[in-house]
Amino acid sequence: MSVQRNGAMTTPAVVQLGSGTGAARARPDVGLSGDDRLLGQLVDELADELSNRLADRLAGRLAERIAAVAIRNQEDRVHVPPIPEGAKYATSEQLAARYQVSTQWVESRAANLGATPISDSVNSKLRYHLATADAYMDARRRRPPTRVRPAGGRGPKSRTRTHSRTGRRLLDVE
Numbered sequence: 001m002s003v004q005r006n007g008a009m010t011t012p013a014v015v016q017l018g019s020g021t022g023a024a025r026a027r028p029d030v031g032l033s034g035d036d037r038l039l040g041q042l043v044d045e046l047a048d049e050l051s052n053r054l055a056d057r058l059a060g061r062l063a064e065r066i067a068a069v070a071i072r073n074q075e076d077r078v079h080v081p082p083i084p085e086g087a088k089y090a091t092s093e094q095l096a097a098r099y100q101v102s103t104q105w106v107e108s109r110a111a112n113l114g115a116t117p118i119s120d121s122v123n124s125k126l127r128y129h130l131a132t133a134d135a136y137m138d139a140r141r142r143r144p145p146t147r148v149r150p151a152g153g154r155g156p157k158s159r160t161r162t163h164s165r166t167g168r169r170l171l172d173v174e
Contacts, residue, residue, distance in 0.1 A: 089127040099137055112136050 080093045090098070092106045095113065099106075106113060107126070114132025117124035161170045 083130070088130060090130055090133070092126060092128065095128050095133055109136075 080097045083090045083094050083098065092103050092110075095106045096103045106128070110126055110128075113136055114129035115126040116129070118127055162168060163170060
């Protein structure tokens with residue numbers, strides 16, 4: 001059997017699976033024609049097909065994992081007990097849910113949010129005074145945004161240009 005490919009007649013490779021119970025155990029017998037270009041083309045086509053399938057599988061698995069992490073994070077926020085009415089103190093998780101920030105953000109600003117340790121232990125959890133935390137967040141919201149200076153710092157100092165060796169003033173040529 002011959003096949004015309006790119007204007008040339010070639011004999012395609014023949015793949016036969018050996019006798020085995022499953023395709024995974026079978027070893028293929030590849031019969032090649034005398035043309036090595038066909039081998040290269042066949043290998044390239046197989047590699048392209050395998051890489052496309054692998055990319056599709058990996059993309060699917062990655063999307064599933066991202067969705068699972070997003071669902072788990074949402075469930076973690078839902079399971080945080082709400083701050084009871086009339087409470088004076090809250091945990092970092094409760095404050096994070098209240099202000100819609102991360103727990104790490106709350107813990108990094110513990111001093112500003114009125115944190116006090118629950119016990120004298122070194123690894124003691126912190127509790128946050130709600131009135132202090134609310135006052136800090138209100139002040140933070142009302143503070144005008146800071147102005148950023150343009151890049152480059154100060155402008156160049158205006159000075160008269162002089163010759164480096166003699167120190168004489170240079171002529172202004174326009």
